[in-house]
Amino acid sequence: xxxxxxxxxxxxxxxxxxxxxxxxxxxxxxxxxxxxxxxxxxxxxxxxxxxxxxxxxxxxxxxxxxxxxxxxxxxxxxxxxxxxxxxxxxxxxxxxxxxxxxxxxxxxxxxxxxxxxxxxxxxxxxxxxxxxxxxxxxxxxxxxxxxxxxxxxxxxxxxxxxxxxxxxxxxxxxxxxxxxxxxxxxxxxxxxxxxxxxxxxxxxxxxxxxxxxxxxxxxxxxxxxx
Amino acid sequence: xxxxxxxxxxxxxxxxxxxxxxxxxxxxxxxxxxxxxxxxxxxxxxxxxxxxxxxxxxxxxxxxxxxxxxxxxxxxxxxxxxxxxxxxxxxxxxxxxxxxxxxxxxxxxxxxxxxxxxxxxxxxxxxxxxxxxxxxxxxxxxxxxxxxxxxxxxxxxxxxxxxxxxxxxxxxxxxxxxxxxxxxxxxxxxxxxxxxxxxxxxxxxxxxxxxxxxxxxxxxxxxxxx
DNA sequence: TCAAAAGTGTTAAGTTTACACCCATGA
DNA sequence: TCATGGGTGTAAACTTAACACTTTTGA
Numbered sequence: 255x256x257x258x259x260x261x262x263x264x265x266x267x268x269x270x271x272x273x274x275x276x277x278x279x280x281x282x283x284x285x286x287x288x289x290x291x292x293x294x295x296x297x298x299x300x301x302x303x304x305x306x307x308x309x310x311x312x313x314x315x316x317x318x319x320x321x322x323x324x325x326x327x328x329x330x331x332x333x334x335x336x337x338x339x340x341x342x343x344x345x346x347x348x349x350x351x352x353x354x355x356x357x358x359x360x361x362x363x364x365x366x367x368x369x370x371x372x373x374x375x376x377x378x379x380x381x382x383x384x385x386x387x388x389x390x391x392x393x394x395x396x397x398x399x400x401x402x403x404x405x406x407x408x409x410x411x412x413x414x415x416x417x418x419x420x421x422x423x424x425x426x427x428x429x430x431x432x433x434x435x436x437x438x439x440x441x442x443x444x445x446x447x448x449x450x451x452x453x454x455x456x457x458x459x460x461x462x463x464x465x466x467x468x469x470x471x472x473x474x475x476x477x478x479x480x
Numbered sequence: 481x482x483x484x485x486x487x488x489x490x491x492x493x494x495x496x497x498x499x500x501x502x503x504x505x506x507x508x509x510x511x512x513x514x515x516x517x518x519x520x521x522x523x524x525x526x527x528x529x530x531x532x533x534x535x536x537x538x539x540x541x542x543x544x545x546x547x548x549x550x551x552x553x554x555x556x557x558x559x560x561x562x563x564x565x566x567x568x569x570x571x572x573x574x575x576x577x578x579x580x581x582x583x584x585x586x587x588x589x590x591x592x593x594x595x596x597x598x599x600x601x602x603x604x605x606x607x608x609x610x611x612x613x614x615x616x617x618x619x620x621x622x623x624x625x626x627x628x629x630x631x632x633x634x635x636x637x638x639x640x641x642x643x644x645x646x647x648x649x650x651x652x653x654x655x656x657x658x659x660x661x662x663x664x665x666x667x668x669x670x671x672x673x674x675x676x677x678x679x680x681x682x683x684x685x686x687x688x689x690x691x692x693x694x695x696x697x698x699x700x701x702x703x704x705x706x
Numbered sequence: 707t708c709a710a711a712a713g714t715g716t717t718a719a720g721t722t723t724a725c726a727c728c729c730a731t732g733a
Numbered sequence: 734t735c736a737t738g739g740g741t742g743t744a745a746a747c748t749t750a751a752c753a754c755t756t757t758t759g760a
Contacts, residue, residue, distance in 0.1 A: 259517070259570040263530040265491035268563075268574055291485070304489040307572070311563030335561040335576045337494075337537030344485040346533070348494055348574075350561045418711075435714070436750070458711035460757040644738075661741070662723070684738040685731035 270315040271302040273393040276358040277410040282376040282426040315352040328356040329409040353393040355409040416462040494531040495575040496541040499619040502584035503636040508602040508652040541578040554582040555635040579619040581635040642688035
């Protein structure tokens, strides 16, 4: 319960909405859930939930995410709060939007049915309701900005990846083709990308070198740019 | 009153906290208010207020700002929401932080007394309580980032300004010296900075050319970089 | 033997940085 | 006449962009 000092001030329901990104088949994807109440019953919305009294905003977002995806190793960051008066026809709700990045390889597709969810290509979004499209745009912009100076995009890939995979990932997020030689040059200049010596033969006959990202080394330098 | 659908969900007091920036004597400054309740009675805090039922978050921030500064022409943008459980010892309050930029020339110093406020140099901040230092850091970082690709910093200056003034402004915000020739070259390459033909003799015997920023022309091009 | 993806360097264009002197004027 | 801030251009360093062919190997 809130403290008496502020008892005369109004109170609001506070929710979190998480824009969850994944990457598959060369496409940036977003996980949506079908609403199961009116209005807009059956329509797609981001993963949301109400903030509870015993949790911070970040904890609420993390709870919603882990509940619905089963994944604990993910990138999660707040976008901003949305508080228009009639943003939710069900009542006044202030929503704090988050975005998250996870490796779809760890996502259990059984959860799709359990939570009535669906992965959708980010460049082919369905109609969204409330202010959810504003949240989406904000999430994509933030993601596009941030991958140029932080390694967060790698959270969308398995721990081990090839140069082609990471280039396709960047191309999908930025929605533009990148020059192969220039891209690889910049990646390989950074010492955090280390060759494992393993070869991935799943995509080509010749096979591609497998890399990992050394997060410890990155912590020391903290200098990333692509 | 909130709608019955969500009646079982918890509610929270929601506040806005505004980091208000001004510029004077070559210094970036922030407007703080002395708290008038325990705990931390008398200590400095950003301008805050509770969100009311009939207003959006942005409206609440704007209301607090105009009430306390008397200024309506200002730049205002949300930073993010802060929702740690015990962030406010007076009770659970979720606070949405904003930052604002205004021209101190339009600020009436009588309001300092009325609201028990104080302008403080941004590079010499007092001890701050709660999570207010986190908000400050976020505000300064955002401001530093954003002035390189938008003209928002000009909201800190009078409509008419000289090249020296804007350079000192950028130096104050970025907290580093800039090269005079390189800075002026980049500014003057942008067509939105237009010479009025007037001369400001208040700072030098020779006098400095007075410029204005043509916001209409900027809207058409939307290409700014310094 | 050929299709498919992996891998690899150089050059030109553009951007950023560093840097020092003359100008106009009021005191 | 001099002290003060206003105003101006160039060259070197660096970064980015454009571009095409060879390698490996499984089918």
